[in-house]
Amino acid sequence: METLVIQTLNGLVFSMLLFVMAAGLSLIFGQMDVINLAHGSFYLLGGYIGFTMIRQYENYWLALIIAPVIVGTIGFIIEYAILRRIYGRHHHLNQVLFTFGLALVAADLIRWNWGSYVITVAAPPQLQGQVPFLGIQFPVYRLAVITFGLTIGAILWIGIERTRIGMILRAGVSDAKLLSGFGVNIQLVFSGVFAMGTALAALAGVIGAPIHSLYPGLDFEILILTLAVVVVGGLGTLKGAFLGSLLIGMADTFGKTFLPEFALFLIFAVMASVLILRPSGLWGLRGQR
């Protein structure tokens, strides 16, 4: 019984990390109708920049702020310089090829700069060590990850549902052209959203680094899991990203606990079942139409 509670906690930690990733991917899709296959690369880039910051200034909290800002800026530039040229439904293939190409280039650039050895990042001193919990020792940092995830979720929810910028974003999801007709600079909104989405990926990268380390190949590992989340949860909604993350995170953890040989299979079995029963995802944007 205790083990079950602890495994649930493990599942929650993993879910929250996935949620920060999926929220960014979902935000970009909902707003811009672009599937960003380089999302995993922004995660990894964020993690590595965070690592460099921590080594330089020995301050995790600074890295947690600066890495997303740098990566978000890179995202902004990419959107401004290239991505906006290939918007629109008939450009879907171009978008996929472009973002996939971007992921490959990023993987090589990252390896070129940081090498291919596995790099670990220490948790901040305040969050190191373990707390006794139900007869075992549970790492403090993992509890903090749950808090990070919930906090980021709450901020995003308030930002989207309760602020003027959020209102513009929600309107953009419904009809970008009409919004533009009302005098909103939709290009700027798109650039901002893409920067925001990539910054979220970088944030996840810094949060995830002390748990998952950093190494070449992690970008696609995390991308695939994030895609599984948005397929299950549905693209374009925060709720979909949140609940999808919980479902995939728990499926992964309990799959590993009870059917370790089939753990990976289980995630994709969940994904396939959702695709068959509800192609637009359980809480997806398209499902509401």
Added chain:
Amino acid sequence: MTKEKPAGFNRRELLQATATVAAGYTAVPLLAACSSSDARPAKIGVLLPYSGIYAVLGESITEGIRMYLDEIGNQSGGRRIEIITEDSQMMPDVAQQKARKLVEQDEVDFVAGIVSTGVLYGLRDYFDSAKKLLICANAGGNKISRELRTPYIWRTSFSNWQPNWPLGDWAYKNVAQKVFMSAPDYGAGHNMVDAFANSFQALGGQILGMQFTPFPTMGDPAPFITEIQGLDPPMVFCFYSGASAVSFVQSYGEFGLTDNIPLVCAGFTVEEDVLPAQGTAALGALSSLHWSLLIDNPINKRFTAAYKNRTGKDANVFAVQGYDTGRVIAELLIAVQGDTSDVNRMIDYLAGISFDSPRGPFNLDSQSQNPSQHIYVRRVDEVDGALHNVVIEDLGAFTDPGDNSLG
């Protein structure tokens, strides 16, 4: 205007794009293969992962091969030696395609490399029917020395049985009589666990449980560590490599197990390529391997110093395997006086190759087609401010039995 229904990607567009990319990709090597010179160099096709989670292994092996070849001036047996590298991407189908390219287009004299057992097994039939020599510089799948043995595949690395069978015996006598086992769910993971279990159980050791984890990507190891924590065994045996080795050992420390449950493992788990990243979580881990950075022999001292000088990194077991692969090929070229036309003659000479390697005495065993070599028990300790594997016992030379009688 409302948004249209979800857009499916145009299948034809995708196919066209794929075909264009594929055509561009294959044309380059074709053109390169057309130019040839008269004094034909001996070509080694090096097939290794240069991307993804085992990129470090690929890089280390390549660096080892190049280092040996540089030491002998890139020629042997009267032939200049050339290397052509290809990325196997750790995928059996990609490796198959690249192996064909190396053999049929580049017309290499040998193929060397191969990191993962799955890739090695996938290539076995091709080399067997093409009658080309494959010198395996890492993948340790037991079957290649046993039921899948072919005269055309020889190993300079190890069989998965080799480090683990002696360790099971040693761990029973020196650490604990009960064990929980953890390994990735693929050929090598099962091989290593079976070998350890065989000798451990032969002495009366008891296995409390086993977990086989997803491969190649384990993801978050926390659920597995929690399972171990719940059972609280007196000893854990594990095998992991590369990024999974870092994740597993790091979580082992994160959940506070490092100080409480002795970790006994196949040496790759805490090898020099991952040890700096694992940090103090690996402290005290006991492992067995056919090499250690700190083996005290003159050849190893020279090798490790030269490698560090060349790359700025400490050597690791994969670099040693690459170095010895270079040496085996060079020695073979000397033996056949540069004549690589008769593969059967080369095979006859391979069986006799022996030399002093950084790992100690190295003999290519003609029966298992795999080295007979010493196995060392090592413990992770702090040496001069850094973590390294200190040799605590030399268990002597071991040769793969060539069948499944000992696990």
